[in-house]
Amino acid sequence: MKIRTMIRHVREGFKNITRNGWMTFAAVGSVVVTLLILGVFLTLALNLQAFTKDVEAQVQMDVIVQQGTSRSDIDSLEERLKSLSGVKSVQFVSKEDGIQILKEKLKDNADLLTGLELENPLPDKFVVKAADPRDTLQFAEQIRTFPFVDKVKDGKDVVEKLYNVIDVIRWVGGGLVIGLVFTAIFLISNTIKITIFARRREIEIMKLVGANNWFIRWPFFVEGLLMGALGALIPISLIALGYSYAVDAFKNTLIMVLPLEGLIMQVGGFLLLIGAIIGTFGSAFSVRKFLKV
Amino acid sequence: MKIRTMIRHVREGFKNITRNGWMTFAAVGSVVVTLLILGVFLTLALNLQAFTKDVEAQVQMDVIVQQGTSRSDIDSLEERLKSLSGVKSVQFVSKEDGIQILKEKLKDNADLLTGLELENPLPDKFVVKAADPRDTLQFAEQIRTFPFVDKVKDGKDVVEKLYNVIDVIRWVGGGLVIGLVFTAIFLISNTIKITIFARRREIEIMKLVGANNWFIRWPFFVEGLLMGALGALIPISLIALGYSYAVDAFKNTLIMVLPLEGLIMQVGGFLLLIGAIIGTFGSAFSVRKFLKV
């Protein structure tokens, strides 16, 4: 193909956007709305994922040291725990710290414990966190076999329930996002298909006048790319705007939200990618049907 | 309008579905996918709402009775609490019950409390639930003024945080549902608009041949209604099927899901309504633009 022909195709692609005015407008409208909903969803899903990661990261286990273990044995146990690959942090909590913490837990009824400081029945312990919280229960099994370890409290019941809930949230969230991605792909390519169906006579005429398939396809490629990109830029801007308000609104509240820049790069990049790819190939693919003349 | 004309319009509406074969097919495809995503969302949102209601329903307050209050005074306090309008349940927890509960709470460290039974330092209390959990804090204020009440533990901090989280979930969920409803309306009517735009010449011809606006509109009404209804029935069936699996899958798990029948009635009814209304009026409305001939 000659360069001037390539230039011609790009020029025609641009012109077609305005030539088909109303129809292109409507189609881009559909792309915008579809990608907007997808983008809002991705934004929420990414935040939800960050939130569940955060919750998971709080999972830890108490490694209870046997009563009467010597300081040096405790130190060597600490070394051993720290040397486990995949362990993120090991924090020593002495029996004295333990009483304080228990008191805080009982709050109003803390006075029940007065006097216990003198003959402290609590053990020394280590609070251990795994780098990957999902390994916690496994580490617990392993640590139980270590010397000087009385028992390991991994809160198995609670942790398993927590994982259960998090897994459901992730599956549902992930399923929705994937479903929405496919929905968006379908809706965008379907809309483009309809607009091209409405122009099938023109494609037929072009073929009858001697155009080959690529000559006809190229301007549709360009047009589709433009429509997709245009249809992505609008929702990206809207989401960036809306999200920056949300970040402000949730500042100083319990709810943690991801920072604007990184999120917009991810969501925006993805929307632009979908818009451009589906726009381009959706239109090229739909044209194919009418090229058999 | 004569009856035979009405019959003719209905017949033409049905025929048009097949006459425009491919295009109608594509348009119904878009309606199906749009309503499917909306339906899945509504299903999740309804379940989420039920879940948050459930969590809210667990909010309660402890009304601590002053030490040494006589049994009859306690009884009259109970009467008084029960007579408050808007209070759902009032449960008496004696100091003895209190120790048991505390022991369970401390679990492994329960032995710390041995001996406390003899000189029980815990107070008697009432556990009070409001019919509308949101009124709990207000009731707490009110109950604090009652005689023989030492203090009211309403867990204000925690409850307020909980409400905060629930409110965010509801706002986000509600916002998404409303957003999706509008998205669906836009996408469906836009798709129909494009298909009608592709047939604008026909509308023009009809007018030039002497058809009046209603004569042209009626078959489009019927066609739009059919497309909308068809486009709603498919996702309703899919959601019913998928949801019945979900109900089975979540049986005997932590996650509570709403029963199939009620949900499908609500979601299905809504989708059918949207499909039919947008189908009918979307097409009639789009036709209007081309009637000015």
Add this chain to the structure above:
Amino acid sequence: MKQWTHTRSNSLKCLVEDVSKAMIEMQDVWKTYPNGVSALRGIDVKIGRGEFVYVVGSSGAGKSTFIKLMYREVRPSKGSIFVNGFNVEKLKEGKIPLMRRQIGVVFQDFKLLPQLTAAENVAFAMEVIEAPRKKIKTRVKEVMELVGLGSKLNALPNQLSGGEQQRVAVARALVNHPAVIIADEPTGNLDPETSWEIMHLFNKINQQGTTIVMATHNKEIVNTMKQRVLAIEDGQIVRDERMGAYGYED
């Protein structure tokens, strides 16, 4: 062969209606299209009830524009138009279809509904006036046979030859026995023999009192069937002859 006087006498049958008033009247009509093309410039013309008028002129002279004004496909930039008592420009929106039902139009580009069969296309014009189904069926068959398409009832427009499509358009214009038939080049895609059949049909209908306005390039037809001829050049009526001829020599 029909004569103008003949036509006149036929129109006497319509005395009960307002014969004194013209069937079609244009007063100082101008048309400039939005792109600046001035298609008609000061048209003044009266066409009586029962007349048969040829509109001739070179390609792009303004014949179709002149014709499209009559049923309000095109709106004049200036001037007034009366058709069968309707003031076409002052008509309320709801009345436009009523006006159009008085007129059978053969469009230059046929304007058939592509999704409907030949018979359905013709039937459409009758459904619009809410005729009973049975009557539609018999009448549609009748006119389709009149134009020689009795065997093509169920063909879609794109399954018909150019001339067949044109005859469907003719059939649709006739089907409701309109007061006026306006035909824009109705024989452009027909062979001479078929053209003459259509012309004889128009003639017969005209003799029954229908006003006919027909734009045409067919010199032979115009010259043979001596009727009134309106010649349009460059947007103006340059000739208006009773019993005229096509009048261009090459």
Add this chain to the structure above:
Amino acid sequence: MKQWTHTRSNSLKCLVEDVSKAMIEMQDVWKTYPNGVSALRGIDVKIGRGEFVYVVGSSGAGKSTFIKLMYREVRPSKGSIFVNGFNVEKLKEGKIPLMRRQIGVVFQDFKLLPQLTAAENVAFAMEVIEAPRKKIKTRVKEVMELVGLGSKLNALPNQLSGGEQQRVAVARALVNHPAVIIADEPTGNLDPETSWEIMHLFNKINQQGTTIVMATHNKEIVNTMKQRVLAIEDGQIVRDERMGAYGYED
């Protein structure tokens, strides 16, 4: 006025090409449309390089079908078709455009691209063969002036009169100096004078060696410009005369 012998002598210029072979050849070609209509029944015909052939026949006889076979708009049910050395039916998909670029077609229904202006429509046929932009611009202007539309370059098809649209279709068919021009009723919407201008144009092009096949209903043209006449009736060639006449009397 041109004679068949004249045409022959012109085609001698093409001796370097394969003159012995016909430009267009059909061997026992049949066409039955999917709906069962049998449009062509056993067509055998040879059209030599540089010939000028009129195809006549009544409406629905099969002229357009005959013509559409040549550039593969319609596929035969049976038989083989050769155009300028291409075996039209055996052609690989990728070669079809190459074959079509040898042929300039004036379609009966014009087939103009509605979104493009008159000039852009004509230019399209040149863009397809990747002609340089400047050459396109000058050549498009040239042919548009040849068909008398020098002032309508920027009008969209729906802003043109019927005859003007038809002439844009003619201009598009000429623009690439094709080896064959196939014209289906190219003067159906033109007044006699403009028709003659187009015919003189075709004549000149034919004298330069271009083969021309033209379906027409215009008796006057056929009878005046004595050329080969193929008469099709009911899907069969019923007459094939050198220097023939339209040959139907009404």
